[in-house]
Amino acid sequence: MIDTRYAIRLSGVTKRFGNHAAVSELNFDVPRGAICGLIGPNGSGKTTCIRMIMGILHPDAGSVSLLGATPDDVRRKRVGYLPEERGVYRKMTCTEFLTFLAEIRGVSRTEGWKRSNDWLERLGLGEWADRRIEALSKGMQQKVQFIGTVIHEPELLILDEPFSGLDPLNQDVLEEIIRDFHSKGTTILLSTHLMDQAERLCERVCLISNARKVLDADLKELKAKERTGVVVVRFEGSNQWLEGPEIDYIHESNGELHLILKDGADHQSILKRGLEYGAKIYRFDLVEPRLHEIFVRHAGTGSVGDAGMPKNVTLELQ
Amino acid sequence: MSVNVWAVIRREYLQRVRSKWFVISTLGSPLLILLLMVVPAYFLVRGGQAEQKIAIVDGSNVLYERIAPYLVNEGLEVEEERWYPDVVTSLRKEATEGDLWGFIVLDELTLDTGEAIVYVTTRPSPIRQLTLQSAITRAVMEYQLERRGVDAEALLSGGDLSLELLSEEQTSTEEPQFWVAYLGAFFLYMVILFYADSVMRATLEEKTSRIVEVIISSMEPWHLMLGKILGVGAVGLTQLLVWIVSGFLIVVGGMPLLVSLSPGLMPVETILSALPGIGMVTLFVCLFIFGFFMYSGLHAAVGAMCNTDQEAQQVRLPMVMLLVIPIAMVSVVIMQPMTAMSTWLSLFPLFSPFLIWARVVSGGIPAWQIGLSFLLMLFTVLAIAWIAGRIYKVGILMAGKRPTLPELWRWVKEA
Numbered sequence: 001m002i003d004t005r006y007a008i009r010l011s012g013v014t015k016r017f018g019n020h021a022a023v024s025e026l027n028f029d030v031p032r033g034a035i036c037g038l039i040g041p042n043g044s045g046k047t048t049c050i051r052m053i054m055g056i057l058h059p060d061a062g063s064v065s066l067l068g069a070t071p072d073d074v075r076r077k078r079v080g081y082l083p084e085e086r087g088v089y090r091k092m093t094c095t096e097f098l099t100f101l102a103e104i105r106g107v108s109r110t111e112g113w114k115r116s117n118d119w120l121e122r123l124g125l126g127e128w129a130d131r132r133i134e135a136l137s138k139g140m141q142q143k144v145q146f147i148g149t150v151i152h153e154p155e156l157l158i159l160d161e162p163f164s165g166l167d168p169l170n171q172d173v174l175e176e177i178i179r180d181f182h183s184k185g186t187t188i189l190l191s192t193h194l195m196d197q198a199e200r201l202c203e204r205v206c207l208i209s210n211a212r213k214v215l216d217a218d219l220k221e222l223k224a225k226e227r228t229g230v231v232v233v234r235f236e237g238s239n240q241w242l243e244g245p246e247i248d249y250i251h252e253s254n255g256e257l258h259l260i261l262k263d264g265a266d267h268q269s270i271l272k273r274g275l276e277y278g279a280k281i282y283r284f285d286l287v288e289p290r291l292h293e294i295f296v297r298h299a300g301t302g303s304v305g306d307a308g309m310p311k312n313v314t315l316e317l318q
Numbered sequence: 319m320s321v322n323v324w325a326v327i328r329r330e331y332l333q334r335v336r337s338k339w340f341v342i343s344t345l346g347s348p349l350l351i352l353l354l355m356v357v358p359a360y361f362l363v364r365g366g367q368a369e370q371k372i373a374i375v376d377g378s379n380v381l382y383e384r385i386a387p388y389l390v391n392e393g394l395e396v397e398e399e400r401w402y403p404d405v406v407t408s409l410r411k412e413a414t415e416g417d418l419w420g421f422i423v424l425d426e427l428t429l430d431t432g433e434a435i436v437y438v439t440t441r442p443s444p445i446r447q448l449t450l451q452s453a454i455t456r457a458v459m460e461y462q463l464e465r466r467g468v469d470a471e472a473l474l475s476g477g478d479l480s481l482e483l484l485s486e487e488q489t490s491t492e493e494p495q496f497w498v499a500y501l502g503a504f505f506l507y508m509v510i511l512f513y514a515d516s517v518m519r520a521t522l523e524e525k526t527s528r529i530v531e532v533i534i535s536s537m538e539p540w541h542l543m544l545g546k547i548l549g550v551g552a553v554g555l556t557q558l559l560v561w562i563v564s565g566f567l568i569v570v571g572g573m574p575l576l577v578s579l580s581p582g583l584m585p586v587e588t589i590l591s592a593l594p595g596i597g598m599v600t601l602f603v604c605l606f607i608f609g610f611f612m613y614s615g616l617h618a619a620v621g622a623m624c625n626t627d628q629e630a631q632q633v634r635l636p637m638v639m640l641l642v643i644p645i646a647m648v649s650v651v652i653m654q655p656m657t658a659m660s661t662w663l664s665l666f667p668l669f670s671p672f673l674i675w676a677r678v679v680s681g682g683i684p685a686w687q688i689g690l691s692f693l694l695m696l697f698t699v700l701a702i703a704w705i706a707g708r709i710y711k712v713g714i715l716m717a718g719k720r721p722t723l724p725e726l727w728r729w730v731k732e733a
Contacts, residue, residue: 054535056715076535087529091333103325104536148532 004068007032007156007187008053012062015048022048024211025062030189030204035182037202038191039295045211046191047084050160053189054081067156077105080154084161084191086145090134094120094144097133098151105152112151119147123173139170146174150181157181159190163197175201199291207298214298223288230293231259231267233274234283241277246270248297256283260293322537323545330520330549335556344557348564370419371395373412375405377425384457385422392449406437413439422450432458499652499679503672506605507645510671511638513554514613517547521621521714522630530714539711543622544703547614554610555603562599601678601688608695609671612702613637619706622713624720633720644669648676655682665691667698705730 008030015023023045030036038046051057052064055071067075089097095116102112120129123143128136133144142165150157162178163171178201182188192198198205199219207215215222233242234256242250242257246265251258261267267286274281334340372394376382386396399405399421409421420438428434432455442450456474463470472478521543524530533542616637624630644663651660655677664673664683670691677683712729713721721729 051715056531056535073536073538079535081532081535083528083531083535085528086532087524087527089329089333089529090527091337092329096329100325100329101532101536104322104533106321145532 009065013059014061015059021211026213028206032187033185034203035188036204037198038206039198040208044208078155080149080157082149082159088133093130093132095129101148102151107152115151157188195292229261230287230289232285232287233257235279235281237279241274241279323541326545327549331552334553344560352568373397373399373421375399375423377401378429380461381424381457385453388453499676503648503676506671510609510613513550514617517550517614518617518621521618540707543618543710551610605671611699615702615706619709622710644672651676652680655680667694670695
């Protein structure tokens with residue numbers, strides 16, 4: 001029976017390369033119409049997971065369902081897939097290349113040609129349409145690759161690190177387009193290690209670390225649930241009052257400190273200690289945790305090695 | 319065939335056919351050959367017209383009609399001059415003032431010894447000098463032999479050896495046929511390997527540029543490989559057909575011209591009769607197609623399992639080494655097409671494209687063996703496609719170290 005609620009379902013999926021488990025017993029669903037983030041540090045198994053969803057790799061155990069069935073040619077043609085390492089045919093012109101990609105997914109040549117030109121125009125590459133791709137800058141090539149992903153108007157977009165290598169301006173453009181697709185009902189799964197982006201875009205996140213799923217939840221619910229977790233403070237004076245059993249770890253952001261509390265810890269006791277130590281407190285604010293913090297907490301201190309995700313910050317104030 | 323494969327074939331074909339390289343090599347080669355034939359011919363004709371009018375003063379009264387046609391053939395303009403007492407003086411004047419290049423004086427003594435005096439305004443080239451000399455001695459010998467009642471013409475043209483074969487086996491290969499067999503086999507080797515190598519490079523390029531992941535997320539790897547091979551093969555066929563057609567035009571139009579200009583070479587009929595007919599051309603094209611399918615499959619697998627061009631060349635080396643055997647054996651097979659060794663070598667599918675051609679041209683192969691070899695090649699094509707397809711499927715996404723043989727075997731089993 002075809003399950004129409006989910007665009008993607010992974011159940012008990014395991015994939016090994018030699019002795020190394022790249023993905024281990026992963027259960028993970030993407031509801032139709034959702035925009036879902038697959039987050040995790042580099043080497044955590046995101047790309048392997050995506051390749052199995054696309055049917056490029058086959059799981060050693062467990063099952064993958066793509067648009068209601070095992071990934072096959074018919075279903076894969078309804079998916080727009082942007083791999084992490086993406087190439088182009090350098091000697092082809094932009095329109096030739098895009099038309100070819102449209103064609104192998106079942107769009108007619110004339111229609112593919114027309115859509116290519118429309119998209120190139122929309123992304124400001126109109127005058128490059130008949131130039132060979134090798135003449136384009138790297139950023140422009142990435143735009144062409146993105147157009148290639150959506151040229152056949154897929155019902156599901158799978159984007160592996162779509163923002164990497166783009167300048168902030170183009171990141172915004174891409175974000176806008178992704179939102180646009182989402183609003184038209186396209187299901188979107190994107191992998192990223194940029195927490196801010198995931199936080200802005202995604203409704204759901206699935207956190208993978210060391211080949212295993214650590215977290216899989218609706219972002220709003222997640223934040224509500226973890227609400228007690230983070231206190232933002234700004235103060236003057238000794239920081240001794242911050243050494244307490246309630247605090248898991250601390251990181252700095254915009255000159256303020258984010259105190260990530262241990263589960264069930266009482267933030268009042270920290271405030272009380274601050275007053276006892278005589279710190280001049282300007283801000284003591286219990287906030288919604290940022291995805292970053294949730295991520296770091298759940299990914300565990302040992303497994304996160306990315307520059308973008310500090311596991312700890314030493315305190316140096318005044 | 320699925321739409322996908324057609325799209326890949328079309329892409330591969332158009333990209334290649336539109337490249338500068340293809341246009342240059344396809345049109346350039348026949349043009350070059352044409353040039354090589356036409357330019358010397360042109361100069362021969364031009365040279366003959368502009369150059370060298372020579373007069374012959376025949377004091378012997380029998381040599382002129384024997385010498386004149388020979389010299390005319392060699393591009394000289396010849397005129398006869400009657401003998402009279404002051405002939406040398408007046409001709410000398412004509413030569414220095416007019417357009418006469420020189421004159422030959424023949425007398426009774428020439429008939430005995432072949433001695434003659436040649437007066438010239440400019441020194442002749444050594445070859446021309448030899449031509450003049452041999453024209454005179456030949457004429458003298460002819461005259462002397464005929465006087466003794468000998469068929470001088472037959473004798474001087476080298477006589478005639480008529481060959482009577484006592485067995486049915488036809489083992490002799492005439493010279494022009496030897497070259498058709500040899501060059502044909504060699505040419506097949508070159509084009510097959512060249513286009514198979516193109517498949518390998520294209521595969522490698524798709525792999526290293528990472529475009530392949532996008533492509534095979536929309537189609538079976540096996541279809542991509544098939545489309546690639548068919549596309550490149552179609553390019554090869556296009557090139558072959560252009561060459562065959564233009565070669566035909568050149569031979570039909572140009573060869574008689576060339577032969578008529580330098581009759582010393584070989585009679586036109588001999589050359590034309592040695593050239594392959596329509597049946598042979600078909601065989602040639604079929605051998606190309608089968609050979610290309612076998613070798614391009616192998617090359618695609620090599621391309622898919624490697625990461626750099628150098629690596630691929632290394633892996634490919636044993637295959638190229640193996641091919642030394644048929645190429646080294648071609649001439650032996652042509653000379654002795656019916657021996658057991660020739661038969662077995664030519665039936666080995668990977669060698670068939672080259673050696674079957676050699677045996678067919680030299681006339682030493684029963685029809686059933688041609689049929690058998692194509693059947694064997696067909697099986698080989700299918701077997702290679704099956705194995706290569708599996709290696710391709712796994713290899714195309716692999717990065718890092720290239721597989722060892724046991725690993726390759728696992729790919730084939732598990733894919």
